[in-house]
Amino acid sequence: MRNRTVKGKRVGIAILAIALAALLLFTACAPGPPAEKEKVVEIGMIAPLTGGAASSFQVAVKQWDNYLRNFEEKGVPGLSLPPGVTIEPIWLDDAGELARGISVYNRLLERGVPMVVVGWISTLETLKPRFEKDQVPAIAWGVTDAMMYPPGWIYGFYPTESERFAILCDWIMENWRGERPPGSGFIGPDLAWGRACEVTGAEYARSIGIEMLPMELVPVVSLDSSVQLLRLADGGADFIYITTYWSSALPIMRDAERLGLTEKIRFGGYENSQAIELIEALGPAGEGYFATRAYPWYKEVPALADMLVSRDGRLDAVTADGALNLLLLPTTIEAIRRAVEEVGYENLDGRAVKEALDSIKDFDPHGIGKTITYTPEDHRGSATVRIYEVQGGEAVPVTDWREAPMLVSKE
16 A cells, blocks of 8 residues: 555656646747837838939939948947837839829828938929928938928938039139120929029029020930030030939030030039049040039048948949938938937837937038038028039049028029
């Protein structure tokens, strides 16, 4: 009986051991407590990734990807995100079409993005009242009078196209030695960004003694601009300003070179047009090509090599807007940081991001010599520019940094 009792105990102990082992095995295999959900902040990105202007904007995709990766891997002194928070750009293609731009904006709105970055000026101008109504701040790659004045929910990083052209006009008059007034004209696409300095910029030019010719219009990708260029030449143009990106400016300059106009007329244009791609393609015909740059030439900014380099060590086409993106991208990150710290990740919305943008003052994390400051009266971010000219195959500064005036269109 005693032996049976001991035996029973032993059997009971064995069964208990098996049960405990099974419980431990079940516990090990069972799913653990849910991990904390990653705090991803989506930023809406609207740009013409296909179509005539795609060559320039595809570069922006690479630069955003390279910068965010290098920011996460290397870090930037003085620039950070709250613990656990990451940024994910959501790129949508508007193909440079206004209707499509509005459509993709609506899709981003449905996703609940707290801010958007927009490249197409027509889309920005049209959506300006919507941004305020929807309470979604917009970061702009290019800025016009209509976008900046009166200040709303759009934020830029340099003076308007008219204001930058005004600085160029001052430079022209300072260096003009002719007995008659200098003549100037615009050539560019019949789009909002192509016409951005046509009215207010031209008014400023006339006010200081420059004779402005009627604007000449060409397609975004011009197959032949000979007729338009010859009209400007026959009209007495001494300076021709190209109001488009480098990929569209290049065929115009090719036509000007073929017609022998680069030897008689000074050419220049929008900051993005003064890219190494255009300079190298034109060779000697590109000498003297000018631009009113809001940001230094890429070789003047060592941080470009650290922050915009790709995984395989290439520096992808940073020459046109590279230095700009060393402020545009960090400012976006800084605005998200301030907003999350102020209201919390769960309460992050467009109004919180706008208030964060409004609080940014003297911001230059990479020390490129340009600072971003926003005030309720001025959303341009920075008002200073300087003239660069192509000399020996490089863009070099020929003026100091100058503060652009505020030019508010009367229309």
